[in-house]
Amino acid sequence: MHIKQETAERHTLAIVVDNEPGILARIAGLFTARGYNIESLTVSEITEDKSVSRITIVTSASAHVMEQVLAQLDRLVPVHTVTDLTATGEHVERELALVKVAGAGDHRIEALRLADVYRARVVDATTSSFVFEVTGGRDKIDKFVELMAEVGLVEVARTGIVAIGRGREAA
C-alpha cells in the first residue's frame, strides 16, 4: 500500500487576530494538527495600541481542504477575520530579503551590477562582502538569490510574504 497525495494550489491568507499570548502557536498549531501546510508565515501588530495583529500565511491546499482551512481558522476564538486573498481578487504580495555576498574582484563587481538590475540596496559593506536588501514578489527574490549564488552567496534572510488586496476596500 502507498500513501496518496492530493493536488494543491497556492493561497495567500490574511488573518486578523487579537494580539494575545499564544496566538501564533494557536494558528500555527492548527495547521500542523489538521495536516495543513504552511509555506510562509509573517506576523506583526497593526494597531497603535498593539491589540490586533495581522498574520499572512501562504499555504497550498486542494479547494476542498482550503474551505476547511478558512472555516477552522474562523472558528478560533481570538480570530477577527480570515481572508483568502488569492480567492477574493487581485492583491499585491511583497517579500523582503537580506542577502549576504562575499568575494573579490569580478564577482564583487558583478554582484553590484546584478543588485542594481534588481533594485537591491546595499545596507552593509566591507572590503570583501555586501549585504543587499531586496524587495519584491517571491519569484523575483528567488531569482536574485539564485544569481547571487554564482557570485559568492553566504547567507539569506527572508521575511516571508506580506500581502494586501488591491483597490480601496479593506479585506
Next chain:
Amino acid sequence: MTTEMSGADILVQALRDLGVEVIFGYPGGAVLPIYDALFRQPEGPGRIRHILVRHEQAATHAAEGYARSTGKPGVVLVTSGPGATNAVTGITDALLDSIPMVVITGQVPTALIGTDAFQEADTVGITRHCTKHNYLVKDPAKLGGVIYEAFHIATAGRPGPVVVDIPKDVQVATARYAKPGPIQHKTYRPRVKAERSEIEAVVDLLAAAERPVLYTGGGIINSGPAASQLLRELARLTGAPVTSTLMGLGAFPASSPQWLGMLGMHGTYEANMAMNQADLIVALGSRFDDRVTGRLDAFSPNSRKVHIDIDRSSINKNVRVDLAVIADVGHALEDMVHVWKARQHPRPDLSEWTRRIDGWRAVKCLDFPEDGKAIMPQRAIRALHDATAARNPIITTEVGQHQMWAAQHFGFEAPNKWLTSGGLGTMGYGLPAAIGAQLGHPNALVIDIAGEASIQMNIQELGTASQYRLPVKIFILNNEYMGMVRQWQELTYASRYAESYSDSLPDFVKLAEAYGWKGIRIETMGELDDGIQAMLDHDGPVVVDCRVAKLANCFPMIPSGAAHTEMILQANEVSGEMDDEAKALV
C-alpha cells in the same frame, strides 16, 4: 468601592455568581488557595459542592456526565502538572463530543513558569488543541472577567471545553472583583439564526422530496430539550423517517413508527439502506462522521443533501452538501416548523417510501441467535431495558461492543438520558459519567452499561460513589474479552487474538463489596431477570457482573471503508484476512 479579594476568592465568587452548583476535582499543591476558598464558603444556598474524585480523568468525565444530562456546563478543578495532564483525555473527549465544560487548573507561580518547577507542565500549550479555547491568567484583576468569558465560550455556539490555568501567586494576590455583566465577545459571535430564505429553501426540498430522511445528531441534544420536541413536530408534519448518530439517541423516540434506529457502522439495516436510497437527506446537528458515512464515494449517492449546523467548519468537511445552513439546530427546527405550518403544506404522501423501508425493517437486522443457555449480551440489554424503562433511566456506557449493543437494543425515548463517548471513544468514561449524572439528578436511576475491560479503566471511582452515597448501578457485560478489538481481529487478522483476552479479571462482586457496594453475579438466563431486579431493589450502588456469551459479535456492521449497502448482518459472513488498504482504515 469594593474591597480587594484574593484571586482564589475571586474565582470562587465568580463561580457562585455564575450559578455553579458542583465542581469535580482533586486537590494538590498548586490549587491549595482555591481549595481553601471553597472550604471557607458560607454555608447555605449557593455553596458550591465539591466532589472529590479518585483520578483527574474521572473528574472530567463526571463533569461531562453532569453537563450532558443537565444541559449545564460541567466544572472541573485540578492541580498543575499531573493534575492537568490527567485531565487531558476528558478534555479531548468533551471537545470531540461538544460538551460544555470549564476546567480550572492550578499552575506553578508566575515567576517559576518555564523553569521546570515541581509539578509544572505547559498546560495551555498541552491543551491548546484539545480545548475550544484556553487561558493563562496572570493578573487577579482579570480573573473574574476571564471566568465569565470561559463559561460563555464553553456554552455559546458549538459547546466545548475551556481551560483556565491559574498560577498559584495569582490565586493569592488580591484585586477588586465586580460581578461582570453579560458577555458581548468582541470576536466570538456564533450565528444562531438562519436567514428566512435558507429555511424556506429547506422546507421546499422537504415538501418536494419523495424519499426524505432526517439524519440527526448530538447537536439536537446540545440545543436543549425544546429542539427534540421540535424535531418530533417536524417529523410529524413531514412524515419523514428519522435516523440518528450515536450522540443523538433519545432526541427522537425509539417507539415512533418513523424511527429507523441508529445509522452507520453498527446502525440498522433500515437506517443505512434508507440513507443509501434517499433522495433528500437533512442533516440536523450531525457531522457526517466516518463511523456514519462508511465509504464516502458510496455514501447516499443519489440524494440532495442539506446540512444544518452551528459550526461552519462541519460543512463540507467529509461530505459535500447541496445546501448549508449555519444555525443553532433548535432555532432552525423552530423556523422550519413555523414556515411549514404557515404555508399549510399537507403531509406529503410517502407511502411508497415507507413501504420500501418496511421491506428493510423485515430483515430484522438486530435479531440474534440464542441457544437458551448462555446469556446473549443483546438479551441482557433488552432485559435491562424492559425492567427499567418505566423509570426513565439515564444510561451511560464505556466503549466497545457493550456500547454498541446498548445503542442498538436499549430504546431511548427522551434526550439527555444517553451519555456515551462518541467522538473520542474513551474507555473508562461510563462510571465517572454516571457519577456526574447522578449528582445532577439525585432521584434518577443511573446505570453504567459496561464491559469488563472498560470498567477497569476508571474502576477507582467506585470510591467516589461510596463517599457521596450515590446509588449508581454498573451493569457489566462480562465476556472476558475486549470484544470490539477481538471482533476486528476476527474480521481483519484471521482471528489472531493479540492481547484482546481480559486475563486476570478481579472478582467484581468482591471488589464491589470492598468499596461498600452491593455485588451481584448473573451467570445463567434463569438468573437474568431476578439479578436485574435485585440490582434495582438495592437502595445504593450496585455492580452487576453479568456473564454473557463469550464470542458474540456486534452486528449489523459496515466494515471500515465499505458502503452502506455492504453491511455484514451475521457472524457467519465474517472470516479471513483483509488487505493492507483495509488494515489501514480506522
